[in-house]
Amino acid sequence: MIVVGVTLVVALASAVAIAVATRTNYWNTDSLQRGLSTSKDYDVVIVGGGLAGISAARSLAKDGFDVMILEAEPSLGGRAKSYYALTDGMYDRPIPTDLGAEWTYSDYSTLESVLEQEQLFEYALDKSKEVEKYYMQTYDKATGELAAAEEFSKSSYSRVWEKFKKFQSKMTKKQDMSYEAVLDAFLESENLSNDKRQYMNLILAMGEAEYAGDDLLQSSREIEYYFQIPGYHDRMHYYPHRGLGGNIELLGRTLDSDVDISLSSTVSEINHEDSDQVIVTYELEGEQLELTSRSVLVTASLGVLKSGSIGFSPRLPDRKQRVIDNMGFGTLNKLVLYWESDSAVVWPLDTGWFMLATADDESSNDFVTVFNPTKEKGVPCLVLLVGGFDAVLKEDESDDEILQDAMNSLTAMFPSISNPDTVFFTRWNSEVNFRGSYSFATAGREFASDAAVLKESIGGLWFAGEATNEDEWHSTTVGAWQSGEDVAKSISKSLNVGFAVAFVSYGESSETASGAKTNPTAKKVSAFRAKTHGEIYSSESTAKAIANTTARATTGTGLHFSIYSKGYALQNVQVVCACNINNIKDTTSPISSMVGPPAGTSSGGAPPMTGMPPPN
Numbered sequence: 375m376i377v378v379g380v381t382l383v384v385a386l387a388s389a390v391a392i393a394v395a396t397r398t399n400y401w402n403t404d405s406l407q408r409g410l411s412t413s414k415d416y417d418v419v420i421v422g423g424g425l426a427g428i429s430a431a432r433s434l435a436k437d438g439f440d441v442m443i444l445e446a447e448p449s450l451g452g453r454a455k456s457y458y459a460l461t462d463g464m465y466d467r468p469i470p471t472d473l474g475a476e477w478t479y480s481d482y483s484t485l486e487s488v489l490e491q492e493q494l495f496e497y498a499l500d501k502s503k504e505v506e507k508y509y510m511q512t513y514d515k516a517t518g519e520l521a522a523a524e525e526f527s528k529s530s531y532s533r534v535w536e537k538f539k540k541f542q543s544k545m546t547k548k549q550d551m552s553y554e555a556v557l558d559a560f561l562e563s564e565n566l567s568n569d570k571r572q573y574m575n576l577i578l579a580m581g582e583a584e585y586a587g588d589d590l591l592q593s594s595r596e597i598e599y600y601f602q603i604p605g606y607h608d609r610m611h612y613y614p615h616r617g618l619g620g621n622i623e624l625l626g627r628t629l630d631s632d633v634d635i636s637l638s639s640t641v642s643e644i645n646h647e648d649s650d651q652v653i654v655t656y657e658l659e660g661e662q663l664e665l666t667s668r669s670v671l672v673t674a675s676l677g678v679l680k681s682g683s684i685g686f687s688p689r690l691p692d693r694k695q696r697v698i699d700n701m702g703f704g705t706l707n708k709l710v711l712y713w714e715s716d717s718a719v720v721w722p723l724d725t726g727w728f729m730l731a732t733a734d735d736e737s738s739n740d741f742v743t744v745f746n747p748t749k750e751k752g753v754p755c756l757v758l759l760v761g762g763f764d765a766v767l768k769e770d771e772s773d774d775e776i777l778q779d780a781m782n783s784l785t786a787m788f789p790s791i792s793n794p795d796t797v798f799f800t801r802w803n804s805e806v807n808f809r810g811s812y813s814f815a816t817a818g819r820e821f822a823s824d825a826a827v828l829k830e831s832i833g834g835l836w837f838a839g840e841a842t843n844e845d846e847w848h849s850t851t852v853g854a855w856q857s858g859e860d861v862a863k864s865i866s867k868s869l870n871v872g873f874a875v876a877f878v879s880y881g882e883s884s885e886t887a888s889g890a891k892t893n894p895t896a897k898k899v900s901a902f903r904a905k906t907h908g909e910i911y912s913s914e915s916t917a918k919a920i921a922n923t924t925a926r927a928t929t930g931t932g933l934h935f936s937i938y939s940k941g942y943a944l945q946n947v948q949v950v951c952a953c954n955i956n957n958i959k960d961t962t963s964p965i966s967s968m969v970g971p972p973a974g975t976s977s978g979g980a981p982p983m984t985g986m987p988p989p990n
Contacts, residue, residue, distance in 0.1 A: 415666050416442045416634075418865060419654050421641050421684070422673035424452020425475075425485070425851055426838040428626045429858025430671055430865075432488075435630035437866045442634040442665060444641055444656055446807040450626035453675065453808060454851065456617025457798065469753055470617030471710050473800050474811065475851050478618065480609045485855040492628050494621040496613045503749065506727040508576075509787045510569060513733055520733055523786040531573045534566065538574065546595045552817040553578060553589040553599065569731070576731040576742060579761075583743040585849065586704030587814035588762030596815035614750040618851070639663075640807070643685040644670055649833030669834045669865050673858065676703040676828075676841040677809030690832070697827045701841060702816035705765040705803040709741065709780050711794035713754035720788045721756070723749055730783050740764065741783045758783065769801040812849040813841035821848065829861065831868070836861055 418434050420427045423445030434441050449455070454475035458468045478486050489495040509523035541563070542556045557574060566574070578589045581599045585592060613621055629635075636658060645653040652670040656663055674684060679698045689695070713719075721728065728744040745757040758780050760768055768776060776799055784791050802811045815821040822844040829842035838861040843853035 414440070414442075414634075415651075415668075416440045417667065417869060418442075418669045418671060419444060419652070419665055419667040420671045420673060421644070421654070422452060422675075422839070423447070423450040423626060423635065423637075424673060424839075425454060425622060425854035426673040426840070426858035426861075427452070427671070428622065428629065429485075429855045430673070430838060430862040431629055431633050431858075433859055433862035434865060435633050437862075439866070439869065440632065440634075442636065442667070444639040444654065444665075445635065445637050446640045448638050449623050450635070450637075451619045451622040452673075452854075453802075453811065454619040454622040456619030456621075456623070469712065469751060469755075470614065470620055471798055472613070472617045472619055473708065473710075473798070474619065474802070475622075476612065476618055478611045478613075478851050479847075480611065484859065485852060486611065489621060489625065492625055494616075494624055496611060496615060496621070504722070504725045506729060507722065507725050508729045508731065510572070510731045511733045511786045512569070520786070522789050523730060526731075528573075531570060534570045534573065535577070537564070542594055550593050550595040550817050550819075553581060553592050553594045553597070555590075555817070556594045557589070568733075571735075572731045572733065575735060576729060579742050580729065582704075582761035582764070583706060583759040584761070585814045586706040586761045586765075586811045587702045587816070588704065588764075590763070591702055591814075591816050593815040593817045593819070593821075595817075596821055612747070612750055614747065614752070641674075641684055643687060644672070644835065645687045646670065646833055646835040647688055652834045667834075668869060669836060671836040671838060671861060671865065673837075673839045675808050675810065675839065676701060676813050677803075678807065681806075681809050683806065686835075694827055694830065694832075697824045700816070700819060701821075701824050701828065702814040702819075703810045703841070704762060704812065704814050706759060706761045706811040707765040707768055707800045707802060708798070709758040709760075709776065710798040711756045711758070711780070712796040713792065714795045716754060718754045718792050719748060720790050720792075721746060721748075728787055730787055732783075732786075737782075741780045744783070744787075756784070766803045768799075769804050773797075773799070814849060829857070831864070834868075836865055 417439035418430075418441050420431055420441060420443045423443045427443055427445070428450065431441050431443055443450075445452075447455075452474075455473045456470045457473055458470055478489070480486055486495060508526050508528050510526050511523040512521055513519065514521045538557070538560055541560050545551055545556050545559060557578060561571065561574070577599055581592065581597070582589055585597055612618075616624070626635075636656075639656045639658045641654060641656045642662075643655040645655070650668060652667050654665045654667065654670055656665070672679075672684070676698065678684065680703060690698070723746075726746055728746065730742040730744075732740075732742060741758040741760055743759045745759065746755075747757065748755050768779075771779075777797060781791075781793070802808055813821075825842050825844045825848060829837045829844075831837070838857040840848050840850060840854040840857065842848075842861075843857045845853070847853035847856065
């Protein structure tokens, strides 16, 4: 049974109760729908309420824009999603299970500082824990049966790894190749023993679990496989109390109350033919609705863009569509196991990861990477990972088959391990609102260049999300959050393209000046515009022409013109005076400092303009 990113896998042999997954197992079950109005014109509609969408909404709301988030899921967070293990007497508190994103990283973005500010930050992994242990399974020479796996030191395979890296560097010097292609060529050129061959298979399986893409597609030039897990655990932060997904969902609830949110709202089409008024069509509770907005930000996953479930009218440029079609978007699935009793723990508590080199090629990619959060969660728990094409194929297997594969790996390393009491398995590729997990660099393509094209705006249509992050933090929570912040700055600037002409008489400027000074937010621009009988024009040249015409028709020198951009606070004002209409002065001074007459002109009041109502 699919429940937003997770299929609950049931039971093993002996009557393990089937856990019933319901919406109430998610953190924060009260509705987040707010401010829903199809008649309201928004400054920005954001498609997707994940990390990028929440980040952009925070920034845009601070700049004073009217924002609506349309989220297809029944909760915010996107691919950061926490599910709660059933608590029917098993545990003394709800136990969060992060089905997708699970980590944040310090020193690389503002995400952690925002979480800390909102008291949603948790802690780093236990530095005292050993990072990893490696196990190798072989066949018993006497019986031909699989023997229990034995722990080994990866240092014993350092030579073969270094040899592979040199071979890889030589092979890809002139042309990029996939990891699988490089490994196949390496194995053909070397007469490796079976244990070394299986060690190399393990490294590739670990790479698929790390990057989600299949090694048949992963770029061996752009993606760095590691001989050991990088020593960044002291900068990785984990969220065992509410789950990262739970914390991100709560972070969404801290958004400005003026940010409207519509959950379970699936966008089907975005019409961006008119760059000043983008129309979004979406479905909510079986009803098809429309919203209009000055800009639309799409933060839907690359997998959704690939699927074509969101139509664009006019269609996206060929260059962007080719990038969408050819960028890598992989699948990482998790099998999360819980045990009721502490006595079930037969694995080393103080080790973070367990890696299994299996006995043959066929089983090399089946649940050989295991994360151990038992100490952090305070309950017996193991998380088995599978990535790439194997992760996609696993989604078509029965629950019993999936669990049996997992137990084969676990019993190889820990022969006395018992069957788990509660089990979760994700099927991210099958989830229509995601169609996978995250992006990866594909062989023969330059990820940064593709990401730059993907995030290019088209008029009032914008794109963000982890796949648009050009630096090394794509496919991470950091990359997703940063992309939202970055695009929000660009959208804010773009919404300044329209201009207004404000007519203010010197003799009656004090009230307006006071109003502007005490109301510096963009929302007050509309009120200021109405007070001064301003009109909005699509270009600065049009605004100047209108001001010029008015100036010529006006007697006296006391008329003061301001041309300013819509959507911005009143700090960025361009001033035009009647006596010299083409002399535009750029300034960052508040408008209240410019309401007096320009130098060398009279300070007397001007008569009302012909055909215009007098200022209030």
